[in-house]
Amino acid sequence: MSWITRLRGMLRRERLDQDLDEELRSHLEMRAADNLVAGMSPEEARHEAQKRFGNTTLLKEDTREVDIVGWLDEAVRDFRHALRMLLRNPGFTVVAVLTLALGIGANTAIFSVINSVLLRPLPYHDPGSLVMVWESNSQHPNPHNTVSPPNFLDWQSRNTVFSSMAFIFDERDNLTGNGEPQEIVVQDVSASFFSLLGVDPIIGPGFTPENGQPGHANVVILSYGLWKERFAGDPAIVGKSILLNGHPQTVVGVAPQNFRWFIKDGSLTGAKPQMWSPFVFPRPFTITSRSAAS
């Protein structure tokens, strides 16, 4: 019996039982018929035939057991045989196992990376239409150079490609008050940064366009991590004041937990931001446009 038949047999248990029932029944009837011909009465004929069968239930169980045990037997035998063959060819076995291990390992590693980098959705609105723009200086080895504020303003006002642009610049600042002085990574961004990304703070109003104006820029948005660690997740944090490099800033929001922004190219600190602050473009640069652009 091929293994396919056996497999099918396993899956069609009931059908096999019915088959066996029918087989036994037809056997019994044939014997009863012969008994009749031999001269017995119908009841005698049937009774004798049944007696010959003995315990039908036991018979069926024994037969079924043969089917199942036989399958198991065969399977175990096949498995042991395969194992023996493998052990007899150690060279082949080693190569096969190594190949499998490498393949599976590499696959898993690559997938984990791809999963966290590509597949996990970016926490921004419509990430497919977000583009990072750097300045490029052919003289400089690094093709991703940070653009200067005046050039950025030119880009912003004169480009025909992007619906909106925001400026990002990170640095390390000192956070004091409410505990130990701590050096944190702060991202100076255009006031429109969060609205461009379509990200709303989980508490607080966030930045308004006004915050980009001088005198109205002493506001900050905390990262979720910083809020939890340093401010113990204080739900009344909005409106409180903190000292950044000695200057008081008002907290106007906390970023969502899954919000992250980390682009190494052009980053000064090379670290994840813990706070966002609106960048104020110095006045003279907003008046004229510069011709030097690259």
Add this chain to the structure above:
Amino acid sequence: MLKPKNDLLQGTLALLVLKTLARGPLHGYGITLHIQMVSKDILRVEEGSLYPALHRMEQDGWVSAEWGMSENHRRARYYRLTAKGRKQLAEEEKNWERLTEAVAHVLQFA
């Protein structure tokens, strides 16, 4: 031919069934009839031992089974000897001869 607990008897049953099927496909009842008839009623195969044995032989690939129509138009399962079964039959016949010879020798040596 009684209890199948005895390994010797069980092995003999397989031999008898294989030999019976060598003449052509038969259903279970036909097999018992044939053996009973040829052995002049001395060997009576009990269904309780026949069917487990038949299914075991089917598992081992010595016989193949399929449904067919009996002489009096009844549906019955016919068993047929396979090539593997034929080989098995030849081997079992050889073993049987050797066994009976050996027993005879021991018995003669009085």
